[in-house]
Amino acid sequence: MKIEISSPALAFFKDEFDIAKTPSIRLFAKYGGNSNIHQGFSVGIMAEEMVDPVVEVPVDQMVFFIEETDFWYFEGHDWHIDYDHQTDSLDFGPVTSTDR
Numbered sequence: 001m002k003i004e005i006s007s008p009a010l011a012f013f014k015d016e017f018d019i020a021k022t023p024s025i026r027l028f029a030k031y032g033g034n035s036n037i038h039q040g041f042s043v044g045i046m047a048e049e050m051v052d053p054v055v056e057v058p059v060d061q062m063v064f065f066i067e068e069t070d071f072w073y074f075e076g077h078d079w080h081i082d083y084d085h086q087t088d089s090l091d092f093g094p095v096t097s098t099d100r
Contacts, residue, residue: 001078003027003057003064008083009090010060022047024063027092029073036094038073043092 005013013025026046033042050056055066055074064081066074077094084091 001055001074001076003055003079004081005057005059005064006080006082008085009081010062012083012090013062014060017047019047019062022049023061024048024050024065026050027064027066027074027079028070037077041073043073045090 013019017025024047026048028044028046029038030042030044031040035042050063050065050067052068053065054068054071057064074094080093082091082093083089
């Protein structure tokens with residue numbers, strides 16, 4: 001599994017979160033929203049300390065991570081996180097991974 005964060009998305013995270021205080025960004029399975037991989041779930045984000053991470057991706061001054069309890073949602077996919085200026089929102093693009 002790979003997680004890539006675009007430059008615009010990285011700027012969004014730096015603007016929205018106090019990375020000096022909490023530089024770790026958790027990606028988690030959120031009930032509700034739209035997803036083309038798990039009906040009724042979407043990706044949530046939260047700045048918090050890691051407890052039981054199974055994936056850690058350091059980028060610039062931050063670490064993006066997935067906890068063991070949420071791995072089921074992300075497993076088997078590569079992820080590209082981008083920022084859409086028109087909608088002022090993040091786009092989490094899952095791509096089926098060939099590296100399992």
